[in-house]
Amino acid sequence: MDTPPRDVPETPTAEQLVERWSELEEPEARAAAFHELPREESDEFFLMLPAHEQAALLLALPSGERRLWMRLLAPDDAADVLQEVEDEGARAELLGLLGVAARYEVRALLAYEEDAAGGLMSPMFARVRPDSTAEEAVRYLRRQAETDLETVSYGYVLDSEQRLLGVISLRQLIATRGTQKVHELMSTDLVTVREEMDQEEVARVFSQHHLMAIPVVDAEGRMKGIITADDIVDVVEEEATEDIQKLGGMEALDAPYLRTPLLQMVRKRAGWLAALFLGEMLTATAMARYEDEIARAVVLALFVPLIISSGGNSGSQATTLVIRAMALGEVRPVDAWRVLRRELTSGFLLGLVLGTIGFARISVWQALFHTYGEHWLRVAATVSISLVGVVIFGTLAGSLLPFLLRALKFDPASASAPFVATLVDVSGLVIYFTVADLVLRGTML
Amino acid sequence: MDTPPRDVPETPTAEQLVERWSELEEPEARAAAFHELPREESDEFFLMLPAHEQAALLLALPSGERRLWMRLLAPDDAADVLQEVEDEGARAELLGLLGVAARYEVRALLAYEEDAAGGLMSPMFARVRPDSTAEEAVRYLRRQAETDLETVSYGYVLDSEQRLLGVISLRQLIATRGTQKVHELMSTDLVTVREEMDQEEVARVFSQHHLMAIPVVDAEGRMKGIITADDIVDVVEEEATEDIQKLGGMEALDAPYLRTPLLQMVRKRAGWLAALFLGEMLTATAMARYEDEIARAVVLALFVPLIISSGGNSGSQATTLVIRAMALGEVRPVDAWRVLRRELTSGFLLGLVLGTIGFARISVWQALFHTYGEHWLRVAATVSISLVGVVIFGTLAGSLLPFLLRALKFDPASASAPFVATLVDVSGLVIYFTVADLVLRGTML
CATH class of the missing domain: 1.25.60.10 (MgtE N-terminal domain-like)
Incomplete structure (x- = not known):
């Protein structure tokens, strides 16, 4: 037992x-x-x-x-x-x-602003004087080490006005003759950031230079503190989270998901959701303009969700790519033309893929079930041509909207996937019914 | 001049x-x-x-x-x-x-796998022996400093089998009496990672413990290298970029956007786009089942894009929140029920907001333009009730799909916004036409 x-x-x-x-x-x-x-x-x-x-x-x-x-x-x-x-x-x-x-x-x-370099830095760092000898500097750093400073692996060389002249590592100091002066040994090829620099920018400096610590200085070059790489890990996580939430079509939350009070979270989501809904209402207006066409050829209504969602999906891909590349500094405003050229080609190719699948789907269904009546070939042509047009439009809108928002001084990340999808839904309907009008006039319409 | x-x-x-x-x-x-x-x-x-x-x-x-x-x-x-x-x-x-x-x-x-701790680490670190004196250790580190090791601010104390016993900082060594033994001074409260640990997990360890460097060990506790915080900054950027691109409904790119060959990028986008298109085809099938209803009440077709996109947008918000929270370790599989409860309430409240706006929109248009005929009140009711249902469904589907994918050992980030939108489009149509059937039977249908 x-x-x-x-x-x-x-x-x-x-x-x-x-x-x-x-x-x-x-x-x-x-x-x-x-x-x-x-x-x-x-x-x-x-x-x-x-x-x-x-x-x-x-x-x-x-x-x-x-x-x-x-x-x-x-x-x-x-x-x-x-x-x-x-x-x-x-x-x-x-x-x-x-x-x-x-x-x-x-x-x-x-x-300091919470998101600025000054709000990230630690004001505790080890100071050394330029005219100390290496031996004096080591002794001095040893004393400072007892008060547990953030990084005593580096001594920052300041003049009497607290201006940063150079940096010297503890390991350089101990690897050298004791009588050499700090100012002869220090490295003056410094990467620094200004106290008001945005934390996203600071993270980029870290990742470009592969540094463990960066000194923060004010406009006069006076040293205010240091930022260490471990703090930047959190910054990068935080900034990515904000961008991801905006891309998902909502305001960024201030706290982790499960810690955010329910009503606060609903508010952050409801704002954008309602705005998108109001924009999406234009689809009802657009559809109303084509009410007669739909009444005459109900078959047209069947493909509305398929067409507009294809535009939305290709727009979502394009906007996601461009917004992320902008956040990483890989794509800058001057690159707008290059992006346009790339996305025009991509959109055309992706549209061809979907148009072909759509054409095949209608042909097969027609052969099997005779779903689409005598004019099925024209219906298939309407759907395929519209798909190419809608996917090109979605891709272009999705990739260029972040540039436009940035030029207007808005946050490019507001060009969320749902925002682009809404924009493309309305124009997708217009493209679809215009193509239908051209292809089906005299037969079904 | x-x-x-x-x-x-x-x-x-x-x-x-x-x-x-x-x-x-x-x-x-x-x-x-x-x-x-x-x-x-x-x-x-x-x-x-x-x-x-x-x-x-x-x-x-x-x-x-x-x-x-x-x-x-x-x-x-x-x-x-x-x-x-x-x-x-x-x-x-x-x-x-x-x-x-x-x-x-x-x-x-x-x-090593590129994404594993072993693929990130530097094999060059400073070794010290446990029975050296502090003075010997400093002299030894000074010699190693000349060959420019990644972080000579720390000495790693290894036994004769290369097993990691402890760590000692250069600043501890110089702040102490020269005759003390390393093993008396070293810190043994170590945070280490295993060589095969995924880099995303490594980043989490860094951000939790706020460390500047972590030793990497093998299954026997032998030290293989060190990972420094500056490398982790890049890892975090990279992982966030992958997640963002997947959320946008495509495969993650291997290189920055402008550096990715055009055809390779089109391939990475076409796969998901075609898959979503095939899924979205179900909307055409679903619509075909309601062809008679549409023919009798064309007004129903007008609201199709509005209804299904509202479901897609609310699903996009929910899936984005949950996927990011999962990636940050804030939400774990055991939290599924808590997430379900939160999202059920959120979805209901958000649905009410949109339903109210929708009802108001139809009432105003009716008062101004008499757009919707004698049964406009029933049409408005159909749209509003459907919106509540579709938004709740979208929110639940978006938040639970990542859990489901994870349980099936897929990447939760594949539950992209477009994927959820596609899923919700089909079910949204069913919800809409079912509600229409109940509300309008005997009057318009």
């Missing part, structure tokens, strides 16, 4: 709790699970959480416990957490828990 | 050439522009190019010049370049240009 396994209370690990975290919905349940972690795991767990989760957890903890956790955070991370706290009072309270120096730095960081 | 500006030949910089690079289409033009760069800029320029551009440039250069550039690359970057060269002969030739040691390492890297 099997004895049931005893319910041994296992001590959970940080990793395990991260796995389970999204299942715990109530703040109290989260606080309780967090308290169950052994002390050394709770540190690690807290630091693994994204900023918005850290903020929510802090607010769920008894206020006496918050100081410990706030002080565990580096200034840039503390600033991120505070940015996630919407209640002004709670934010001020959390800020007050920091030490004086940290509070000062966090306040400075909070003054 | 103005004198025309003299045509002073300016020496271009690496940055400028990067800007202009995509405009130069011909390999010869690229090689020529590359040769115009001053020597110190050409180094920088070459290293800034992505791997596929490096490969193309190498092949465009006279073969005598290639050795220099191949040897400039770190082993992991050289492996990436070789992976971009399709011609076997050219690849072997380039590999042969490397030094013996590098060639050996690159060959080992090429044996």
Whole structure:
């Protein structure tokens, strides 16, 4: 006989709790699970959480416990957490828990736009003076290392006005004779970013130069902080998520899907959905203009969804390609003509493929079931020709709309797949019924 | 009188050439522009190019010049370049240009899947022995620094079987007394990844732990290399691009949009477009079943595009949200029920919004133009009720399809917006005409 396994209370690990975290919905349940972690795991767990989760957890903890956790955070991370706290009072309270120096730095960081280089950087970096010797610099960096700076692998060489002159790696310093001066050893071929640069741009600089850390400077060349590659990983994820959600035809969410309050999410979706619906109403108007044609040849109505969706699908492909290439900096406004030429050819070829399949489908059905009556060949021709036209139009509209939006200073990513599909639906109907008019006049119409 | 500006030949910089690079289409033009760069800029320029551009440039250069550039690359970057060269002969030739040691390492890297941790890592890292003293370790790292290893800011402590025991930072070593042993100082709380781990998973580990470098180990715990955060930035961009392109309803491209040969791109788009077209043909079949209804009440046909596109748009939103949340690990298979509950409510609310707008639109048009005849109220009811149904269906189909695909071991990202739209178009027609049948029977039908 099997004895049931005893319910041994296992001590959970940080990793395990991260796995389970999204299942715990109530703040109290989260606080309780967090308290169950052994002390050394709770540190690690807290630091693994994204900023918005850290903020929510802090607010769920008894206020006496918050100081410990706030002080565990580096200034840039503390600033991120505070940015996630919407209640002004709670934010001020959390800020007050920091030490004086940290509070000062966090306040400075909070003054930056969240999406700017200044809002990403850490103000803690190792400074060295240009006229120190290598030996002095190593000794100095060693002292700074004790206060746990973000990257003491590099010393930033600043003049008396805090202007950045060069950078020197710890490994260069230890690999050299102790009496050489820092300014003779430092590298002056610097890649820097300005404090107000958009984070998407900063990510591009990182990926182009394959750097581990970039110094942030102000307009006068004074060094303000450093951004490290690990922060950029999050930025890139975040920017891609925003673009993907916009491409899906909605406003980007501010938090992960399961964490976004339901009504807030519905609002973000309803806006675009209603706008698209209003645009799509033009199809009803367009269809009404062809009501007589439909009444005379009902067979025409059968292919309406097929025709317009083919335009929408090819438009969705084209707009997705162009928007992503723009976001990566691979396609720039000057490339509009090259894109136009490519998409014209692509659209024509793709239209031919679909037109051929459509023609075959109607011929086969006619042979098997005599579905389309005596004028089936003309019906097939109407559908095929329309498909070529609609796919070319969809492809062009999808690829050029992002350029147009950008020229008008809108976000190109608003040219979402559903937006393009809606645009193409209306014009697709016009193309279809115009072709029908030309091909079928005198026979069916 | 103005004198025309003299045509002073300016020496271009690496940055400028990067800007202009995509405009130069011909390999010869690229090689020529590359040769115009001053020597110190050409180094920088070459290293800034992505791997596929490096490969193309190498092949465009006279073969005598290639050795220099191949040897400039770190082993992991050289492996990436070789992976971009399709011609076997050219690849072997380039590999042969490397030094013996590098060639050996690159060959080992090429044996890994391109998307696995092993294919990303650099095999060059600094090793230290556990029983060295801190002083010996610093001296040893200093020597290794001369051969320019990827990150000599960390020493990896290996036993005699190359198993990873711990890690120690250069800054810890210099901040300590010289006689302490490495194994007393090293940190053993290690985050490592296995060599076969998928790069998307590796990126998640980086972003969760905020690390600058992660050691890669094999099944026996032997250290094989390190992955640094700057490589992960590229991985995250790349994975997001793949997902975005799949969401747009096509196969992911292998190269940037403007660099992909036209016919290859058409092939990647035609496959899905034709598949969607075949699926969409079911709409013609479905419409044919309702041909009699349409003939009796042509007004029904007018709203077909509006109804089915609303289902497609709401499905596109839902599938985009769920696929992205899955890719980020925010939504897992166990969350299917929570997602279902959320989307059921969202779909109902969104359907109500569109249904209300639709009802208002028909009422206003009727009041103004008497477009819809004596039974306009029933027509309006049919459209509104159908909209609620179609939007709920679209939302549910869009959100659950990724779970279904994942359970069937397909890529959830294949549940692209156009795929969901196609699925919903067919069912949308059925919903619409069923509602029409119920509401209009005895009056218009």
